[in-house]
Amino acid sequence: MFRIVRAVAVVLLACVIGAYAAAAALPPDTVEVPWPFTPASADSDVV
Secondary structure, three states, rough: OHHHHHHHHHHHHHHHHHHHHHHOOHHHOOOOOHHHHOEEEEEEEOO
């Protein structure tokens, strides 16, 4: 059971790392980073 959970966690982590690696390889103006990882700007209404 724990092997299955660990395998799923490793696959999900690999997908996240792969997505960010692909995003980092793109020109900055085409990269769309999910909200939790975007820096909050002064004019942003997101707290």
